[in-house]
Amino acid sequence: MQALWLDGNISLRTDLAQPPPGLGQALVRVRLAGICGTDLQLLKGYYPFRGIPGHEFVGEIGAAPDAPERIGQRVVGEINLVCGACRECLAGRSNHCLQRKVLGIKDWDGAFAQWLVLPLSNLYPVPEGVDDRAAVFTEPLAAALAITQQVAVGPGDRVLLMGAGRLGQMIARVLQLSGCELLVMARHRRQQELLEAVGIQWVGEDAALDAEYDLVVEATGSPGGFELARRALRPRGTLVLKSTYHGSVELDLSPLVVNEQRLLGSRCGPFAPALRLLADGLVDPLPLVQACYPLSEPTAAFDHAARRGALKVLLDCGN
Secondary structure, eight states: OOEEEESSSEEEESOOOOOOOOTTEEEEEEEEEEEOHHHHHHHHTSSOOOBOOOOEEEEEEEEOTTOGGGTTOEEEEOOEEOOSOSHHHHTTOGGGOTTOEEETTBEEOOSSBSEEEEEGGGEEEOOTTSOHHHHTTHHHHHHHHHHHHHSOOOTTOEEEEEOOSHHHHHHHHHHHHTTOEEEEEOOSHHHHHHHHHTTOEEEOTTOOOOSOEEEEEEOSSSTHHHHHHHHTEEEEEEEEEOOOOSSOOOOOOHHHHHTTOEEEEOOOOOHHHHHHHHHTTSOOOGGGEEEEEETTOHHHHHHHHTSTTOOEEEEETTO
């Protein structure tokens, strides 16, 4: 089996065995996979993962010993593998399972491969009208939806989104659906054009922002974005942190205390609503796709994804 291997560097391996599906699992032939900011951070050492990275994918079930009727089904996959029995799972917080493994990130080989294995319960059928390239965005779109699960957002709320990259574009489109008064800080012209195309207002990164926003979402991927986001937040407002950083970040927490502001981490979200948004055409991620590389060209693909202002780079895992 061909797959990309992360071990300090990213490289192509052709000597890996096809993973066997266990009880309640399925073998999935990966069609397309997307490179995201977390994959780039893993390459920098954000988390000590060794193995096959990648967690945004669309594929088809090739084998499922416990559910042969699902063979051939086109699917996307929830990335958290959970035990179902620990206190977090039993409390309905399975994304924080104490035994959690995470596809392509923590203790489980990921999607930058010809084949992967996931539990059947993690796999969601892709609606017929959804293009493979759009289906790859299910995971980041679900992550964007997590914000609206955690914070009530609606008309009348003043919302600032910091960052308009791969994830930021998804967040902007989800927040727009809430009817809030949305402003997005976007650095690069292509990011700005994509926002303009769907009627979302933007400002440049040098804009002077008053502390008047009810909700600020930090998705720049840059440690410096946190302080800018906090300064734009009104007293008793909520700051949602979507960025993951390699290394430590120096923070002055006193203003959060003085202004009674809430800091909220946000990670994974619901797949079923994300797929409905794609199927209903309420979110169209296809303009974000910049390039698609064969699995055999990992250096070119990762170099492209790491360029300043780059949006979504895909890997054709069948090539």
